[in-house]
Amino acid sequence: MVYARFLVRRLLQAIPVVFGVTIVVFLLIHLVPGDPARTALGTHATPQAVAQLHHLWGLDKSLPEQYWLFLKRLLGGDLGTSLRFQQPAGHLVLERMPVTLWLLCYATVLTCLIAVPAALLAASRQGALRDRIVRLLSVTALGIPGFWLGLMLIEYIAVETGIFPSSGYGSGFLGHLESLFLPSLTIAAGIVPLVVRSLRAETLKVADADFVTTARAKGLTERRIRLRHVLRNALAPSITVLAVNVSFLVGGTLVIEQVFSLGGVGSLMLQGIDARDFPIVQAVTLILALVVVGVNIFGDLVQALIDPRVEVR
Amino acid sequence: MPAEQIEGKMTDVKTKAEDAAPTGADPLLSVSDLRIELAAGGDRIDLVSSAALSARRGEVVAVVGESGSGKSLTLRAIAGLLPVGIEVAGGRIDVDGIDVVGADAKTMRALRGGVVGMIFQEPMTALNPTMRIGAQIAEAARAHGKLSGGEAKARAIELLGQMGFTEPERRYRLYPHELSGGMRQRVVIAIALAGGPSLLLCDEPTTALDATVTMKVLDLIVGLASELDLGIVLVTHDLGVAARICDRIVVMYAGRVVEEGSPEELLQYPRHPYTLALLQAVPTRESTIEQLQAIRGTPPTAGEIPAGCPFRPRCAFAEPECAAPVELAEVTPGRVTACRRQAVLAALEERSLA
Numbered sequence: 001m002v003y004a005r006f007l008v009r010r011l012l013q014a015i016p017v018v019f020g021v022t023i024v025v026f027l028l029i030h031l032v033p034g035d036p037a038r039t040a041l042g043t044h045a046t047p048q049a050v051a052q053l054h055h056l057w058g059l060d061k062s063l064p065e066q067y068w069l070f071l072k073r074l075l076g077g078d079l080g081t082s083l084r085f086q087q088p089a090g091h092l093v094l095e096r097m098p099v100t101l102w103l104l105c106y107a108t109v110l111t112c113l114i115a116v117p118a119a120l121l122a123a124s125r126q127g128a129l130r131d132r133i134v135r136l137l138s139v140t141a142l143g144i145p146g147f148w149l150g151l152m153l154i155e156y157i158a159v160e161t162g163i164f165p166s167s168g169y170g171s172g173f174l175g176h177l178e179s180l181f182l183p184s185l186t187i188a189a190g191i192v193p194l195v196v197r198s199l200r201a202e203t204l205k206v207a208d209a210d211f212v213t214t215a216r217a218k219g220l221t222e223r224r225i226r227l228r229h230v231l232r233n234a235l236a237p238s239i240t241v242l243a244v245n246v247s248f249l250v251g252g253t254l255v256i257e258q259v260f261s262l263g264g265v266g267s268l269m270l271q272g273i274d275a276r277d278f279p280i281v282q283a284v285t286l287i288l289a290l291v292v293v294g295v296n297i298f299g300d301l302v303q304a305l306i307d308p309r310v311e312v313r
Numbered sequence: 314m315p316a317e318q319i320e321g322k323m324t325d326v327k328t329k330a331e332d333a334a335p336t337g338a339d340p341l342l343s344v345s346d347l348r349i350e351l352a353a354g355g356d357r358i359d360l361v362s363s364a365a366l367s368a369r370r371g372e373v374v375a376v377v378g379e380s381g382s383g384k385s386l387t388l389r390a391i392a393g394l395l396p397v398g399i400e401v402a403g404g405r406i407d408v409d410g411i412d413v414v415g416a417d418a419k420t421m422r423a424l425r426g427g428v429v430g431m432i433f434q435e436p437m438t439a440l441n442p443t444m445r446i447g448a449q450i451a452e453a454a455r456a457h458g459k460l461s462g463g464e465a466k467a468r469a470i471e472l473l474g475q476m477g478f479t480e481p482e483r484r485y486r487l488y489p490h491e492l493s494g495g496m497r498q499r500v501v502i503a504i505a506l507a508g509g510p511s512l513l514l515c516d517e518p519t520t521a522l523d524a525t526v527t528m529k530v531l532d533l534i535v536g537l538a539s540e541l542d543l544g545i546v547l548v549t550h551d552l553g554v555a556a557r558i559c560d561r562i563v564v565m566y567a568g569r570v571v572e573e574g575s576p577e578e579l580l581q582y583p584r585h586p587y588t589l590a591l592l593q594a595v596p597t598r599e600s601t602i603e604q605l606q607a608i609r610g611t612p613p614t615a616g617e618i619p620a621g622c623p624f625r626p627r628c629a630f631a632e633p634e635c636a637a638p639v640e641l642a643e644v645t646p647g648r649v650t651a652c653r654r655q656a657v658l659a660a661l662e663e664r665s666l667a
Contacts, residue, residue, distance in 0.1 A: 209438065210433060210435055210438035210439045211438060211439055211440055211441040211442070213394060213433070213439075214431075214433060214439045214440065214441070214449075214501070214504065215441065216394060216425065217392060217394060217425050217426060217429075217430075217431040217433075217505070218425065218426040218452065218453040218456050218504060218507075218508065219422045219423060219424070219425035219426035219427055219453075219456045219457060219508060220422075220426075220452065220453075220456050221422065228444075228452075229441050229444075232441075232443050232444075233441065233442065233443055236443075306443060307442065307443050308442070308443060308488040308490070309442055309488070309490050
């Protein structure tokens with residue numbers, strides 16, 4: 001019940017955020033030079049034809065008027081019609097969503113699988129060789145651009161060894177799991193260092209806490225102390241770091257989708273920008289903004305589940 | 314049975330003085346010649362240079378002294394809970410027949426919680442904020458003795474009841490932040506007792522609590538100890554607390570024991586100038602603020618402790634000979650002091666009595 005109220009409240013709070021994002025994107029895309037009608041009709045189109053198309057698409061109206069129309073349609077559940085594909089934009093986006101969501105979730109899981117053991121290993125002995133190696137690798141990974149890492153993984157793992165495919169989405173759960181491994185790993189590589197850094201620092205801090213001494217005084221095994229007492233308390237702040245960065249990565253996935261030729265929302269977005277297909281860009285932005293909000297709410301929920309002092313209101 | 318008690322104290326003193334195997338009743342805890350060092354970057358600094366301590370079942374021993382006197386470190390060494398970088402460098406610690414200094418990790422795990430229970434100073438930070446209090450107690454019970462999850466839970470609820478919690482089944486599910494400081498300290502005590510220890514170490518257990526709760530918590534600890542026949546070592550800087558609940562007081566200064574005796578004798582007729590100075594610094598209802606005497610100077614920092622009697626630079630009774638090393642010596646049965654001028658103090662006593 002508490003959690004249901006929390007969810008409703010957070011979703012209501014998210015509405016202005018999401019609208020704010022759509023306004024900014026709406027204005028930005030119209031600032032970019034280029035004309036969808038001209039793109040559609042070709043360079044030799046007559047001014048009359050262009051004007052006609054403008055009228056048909058509602059582009060001859062003023063910007064506030066256009067945005068108002070967009071909002072009105074949105075309230076009716078309509079994200080507009082793609083200028084280029086002449087299909088409902090919302091439908092086009094949702095069709096591509098599974099790939100992107102898969103990538104995001106897969107990358108998040110991989111991040112946890114890599115970052116948690118690495119941070120625990122590093123923090124198990126501060127300043128030791130293993131700690132220095134983990135920290136060195138983190139800094140290095142932080143400096144590697146995602147698209148370059150993606151290309152290297154395609155070249156040296158997908159092509160050379162053939163263990164993982166270099167592109168495509170695969171079919172079925174296992175197929176996705178295999179096909180999306182390299183792209184997800186590429187995305188994860190961007191956040192793992194940040195999570196490792198945060199979790200390592202928190203673990204070291206918590207390891208000095210009085211309640212860890214209490215746990216030791218109980219005669220517990222070192223393993224139980226680390227997992228039950230230290231990790232659990234170190235995790236909560238790191239989850240915020242993870243949530244913030246996963247939302248940041250929603251943008252990053254767009255590029256990685258392109259590198260691995262995945263027909264996700266990212267490639268749709270790029271095509272939309274290319275063709276000045278305003279409704280598509282708007283629809284993608286809106287839905288990704290919702291995803292970001294969702295990720296953050298989920299992060300807060302997990303944090304509240306781990307730490308009872310975090311109030312869910 | 315006062316005769317028996319006095320006899321017990323005599324054997325204790327003998328143990329300390331001769332550093333030999335205990336004679337008569339086996340003490341539950343025996344610490345002798347304990348040296349604790351800070352091993353930082355090649356330099357070794359003595360933090361505790363000669364601590365000696367003993368406790369029998371059913372006995373409450375107070376260790377008093379200023380901050381930095383090494384009393385808390387001595388206590389932590391007994392449970393093998395010294396902070397990283399601080400080590401036992403010499404001496405013996407025996408608890409219930411277990412040699413703590415030479416013990417391996419597995420023995421130490423069995424010792425902590427199972428033989429030695431520990432109560433900490435700060436109940437606000439001594440509990441895991443993300444675990445229910447019941448689970449924290451049950452976990453301690455399960456670490457010793459083969460208990461199923463349900464049995465451990467029942468034991469935790471029983472302990473909460475003994476700690477004075479009403480509706481222990483419901484309280485089992487609370488988190489530490491939902492409890493007051495005094496209640497949290499009761500949980501800490503329950504954790505310390507969950508493994509069925511025979512020795513209870515209390516590191517300033519009431520310092521962080523407000524005055525109204527202090528006596529309740531102390532009475533709880535002492536009551537349980539006599540009920541369960543536990544030995545208790547209580548580190549405190551509150552002489553009032555020590556006087557009220559202890560059978561024996563050990564005074565530490567600059568990492569060594571300087572005086573030991575029963576509260577009646579030690580607090581009435583101190584045989585070490587440091588104990589005397591401590592007493593003169595305690596406010597009482599009869600004394601005016603002008604009569605309170607702060608001890609002049611500051612306690613020496615570890616690594617800069619003067620040779621001979623460490624209290625010498627601050628002592629009103631010091632003479633040049635005090636620069637020579639001084640050992641703990643028995644003055645009357647059950648009383649030891651490390652002051653070569655203790656006769657002067659005794660003379661003062663007699664004058665004030667006359």
